[in-house]
Amino acid sequence: MPNSPLKVVVTRDLGPDVMPLLGDQNDIDLIVWPHDRAVDKQWLLEKLPGTTGLLVMLTDKVTPEILDAAGPTLRVVSTMSVEHLDIRAIAKRRIKLGYTPDVLTDAVADLSVMLALMAGRNARQTMSVVDKGEWPNYTWSPFLFCGPQLSASTTSTQRTVGFLGFGRIARATLSRLIPFGITDCIYTSNPDSPYNPDRDAELKKEFPASLRTLKKVSLSQLASDSDMLFVLTPGGAETRHVVNEEFLKGMKKTSVLVNTSRGTVVDSFALAKALREGWLWGAGVDVVEGEPRITQDHSLVQEPKCVILPHIGSATLETRLGMATLAAKNLLAGIRDEAMPAGLDLSQYCE
Amino acid sequence: MPNSPLKVVVTRDLGPDVMPLLGDQNDIDLIVWPHDRAVDKQWLLEKLPGTTGLLVMLTDKVTPEILDAAGPTLRVVSTMSVEHLDIRAIAKRRIKLGYTPDVLTDAVADLSVMLALMAGRNARQTMSVVDKGEWPNYTWSPFLFCGPQLSASTTSTQRTVGFLGFGRIARATLSRLIPFGITDCIYTSNPDSPYNPDRDAELKKEFPASLRTLKKVSLSQLASDSDMLFVLTPGGAETRHVVNEEFLKGMKKTSVLVNTSRGTVVDSFALAKALREGWLWGAGVDVVEGEPRITQDHSLVQEPKCVILPHIGSATLETRLGMATLAAKNLLAGIRDEAMPAGLDLSQYCE
Numbered sequence: 188m189p190n191s192p193l194k195v196v197v198t199r200d201l202g203p204d205v206m207p208l209l210g211d212q213n214d215i216d217l218i219v220w221p222h223d224r225a226v227d228k229q230w231l232l233e234k235l236p237g238t239t240g241l242l243v244m245l246t247d248k249v250t251p252e253i254l255d256a257a258g259p260t261l262r263v264v265s266t267m268s269v270e271h272l273d274i275r276a277i278a279k280r281r282i283k284l285g286y287t288p289d290v291l292t293d294a295v296a297d298l299s300v301m302l303a304l305m306a307g308r309n310a311r312q313t314m315s316v317v318d319k320g321e322w323p324n325y326t327w328s329p330f331l332f333c334g335p336q337l338s339a340s341t342t343s344t345q346r347t348v349g350f351l352g353f354g355r356i357a358r359a360t361l362s363r364l365i366p367f368g369i370t371d372c373i374y375t376s377n378p379d380s381p382y383n384p385d386r387d388a389e390l391k392k393e394f395p396a397s398l399r400t401l402k403k404v405s406l407s408q409l410a411s412d413s414d415m416l417f418v419l420t421p422g423g424a425e426t427r428h429v430v431n432e433e434f435l436k437g438m439k440k441t442s443v444l445v446n447t448s449r450g451t452v453v454d455s456f457a458l459a460k461a462l463r464e465g466w467l468w469g470a471g472v473d474v475v476e477g478e479p480r481i482t483q484d485h486s487l488v489q490e491p492k493c494v495i496l497p498h499i500g501s502a503t504l505e506t507r508l509g510m511a512t513l514a515a516k517n518l519l520a521g522i523r524d525e526a527m528p529a530g531l532d533l534s535q536y537c538e
Numbered sequence: 539m540p541n542s543p544l545k546v547v548v549t550r551d552l553g554p555d556v557m558p559l560l561g562d563q564n565d566i567d568l569i570v571w572p573h574d575r576a577v578d579k580q581w582l583l584e585k586l587p588g589t590t591g592l593l594v595m596l597t598d599k600v601t602p603e604i605l606d607a608a609g610p611t612l613r614v615v616s617t618m619s620v621e622h623l624d625i626r627a628i629a630k631r632r633i634k635l636g637y638t639p640d641v642l643t644d645a646v647a648d649l650s651v652m653l654a655l656m657a658g659r660n661a662r663q664t665m666s667v668v669d670k671g672e673w674p675n676y677t678w679s680p681f682l683f684c685g686p687q688l689s690a691s692t693t694s695t696q697r698t699v700g701f702l703g704f705g706r707i708a709r710a711t712l713s714r715l716i717p718f719g720i721t722d723c724i725y726t727s728n729p730d731s732p733y734n735p736d737r738d739a740e741l742k743k744e745f746p747a748s749l750r751t752l753k754k755v756s757l758s759q760l761a762s763d764s765d766m767l768f769v770l771t772p773g774g775a776e777t778r779h780v781v782n783e784e785f786l787k788g789m790k791k792t793s794v795l796v797n798t799s800r801g802t803v804v805d806s807f808a809l810a811k812a813l814r815e816g817w818l819w820g821a822g823v824d825v826v827e828g829e830p831r832i833t834q835d836h837s838l839v840q841e842p843k844c845v846i847l848p849h850i851g852s853a854t855l856e857t858r859l860g861m862a863t864l865a866a867k868n869l870l871a872g873i874r875d876e877a878m879p880a881g882l883d884l885s886q887y888c889e
Binding site: 199201202223224225244245246267290293294296297298300301304305307308309310311313314316317318319320322323325326327328329330331332333334335336337338339340341342343362363365366367368441478479480481482483484488494495496497499502503504505506507508509511512 | 550552553574575595596641644645647648649651652656658659660661662664665667668669670671673674676677678679680681682683684685686687688689690691693694713714716717718719792829830832834835839845846847848850853854856857859860862863
């Protein structure tokens, strides 16, 4: 244990379950941004000199300026997200980076299933009927409010689920869908990886036998064959607007689209047009390109067949607590030169 | 085949997939109410004399007056619901009754899962943020919009689901919840049926081994132990307001309540109070006592933690088509004195 405590800066109070993990350590001099809003850059720049560990939120850009303000004492940056970080600048300075993968898999898979159900069952329109006090105006009618059923049924025994991106969250979503009677799963993933039927056969073993097929397909087949389609691929330039007019025109009229990954993957304007013109049945999105600057005149907000949530994919009490706890543990391990529970391998950025 | 066709009256056009089942029969004289609203009683009374088969909707009361208007030729009433029928009057006249059980199990189970997810994830509040154009006002914060997670997770490995009523729809709902990591299932059912651990052990075999327990419990234990609680019990005087203040006070603060059966089972005023005061986390209801006369000033509509849908439990294209098809087949079998695919046994009403 060093003689003088190690300085640690945390950019948000992480609540009574997590803060004691840091505050109760004898070897730490803990400094916490005291307000319930994103940290002021000026405050951060003033506190950083001599810092050994920095724990940041999604709201905080970690730039070379920030890293240089901390100076050569900085050993670790611990974060609950990664997209707001200049990873190259961190790697170049040989600073370790802790992050929180996996922890949010269940929360996002839950939300993906919820949005698929809501899109099929016209949830935004039907909730609005009640909210506006219009329920008394509707009498029962054989096909009133009807949408496509997510579950297979005796009259409709097959269901194909499609995944754009087939990582952990996609597989957790598929697991949840199996007892709804999903019979077939198709996916696309990194176009550079060659078609590998052996890998698909291996993957299929993770699921109950009621899933008849699991296979990688082309993007156009993904669009045309999916009854429900989940966008679960990383963001960035490579995947920008993969879901565009051409893709949406290829979908089934009774299908639903769910995006719980990154807003940039879907062309919002094309999706709004597709819903308006009935190329697909409905959509449920937790992310929108340009968020959070999404106002009432946004084309998707205008579209009653689009359920929109304000990016709450990982927003469960259990998951955020798990993320904050892991971030605190990464920080502690990092400043003490121990192995972090979840450190990002930065070797590819170190040339 | 009889010499003169049998007169059949249908109170609503059931669409191009179902009507040919009836219209294409040589032995039938088909009369269909031509409007897209509930049938006028006067029209019905005029058409009924000499009718052999009557196919009715939820909206149509079948009273002794209606039955007498049809007269002694009436052999069968076929319906897509049963609560609007005077069953005793039908039984007394030795008329057969066809109905459509089971067909809607999957649709209602889907909706039950959807509402449980929505209640936990604060769907009404978070959707409203986007609908009102308020998303730009929110910046990320560690616990913003967080609710209890339906799925079990590494930090929270147990989940107990409770069912008030444990029939087909409840079991179909439980099946869907298993891969979310549900570990324990408790239920209450008809209080007259004695506790039977052997039956519970038999029932448990229908589900994967990851479900550790399945057992009948008292009403108070159902309230206190459930992380999510599904009301799936018949309506009527016996179950009226079983979910009342006392029951709701016993629930976990992080639990959610879902009602997809009958509005009368839940005391709406007590539920609104419970949500306002935080006795439980949230609720999702597809049915409300007094529906459809539910206006904006209703106590549950006023409560942001209550998701309300306008009774769309069976409203999927597949299910309503299945219900209409079965109703048509019951009618055909009934008028021809063949066995109906789904006839209600009226012997208990025939003394």
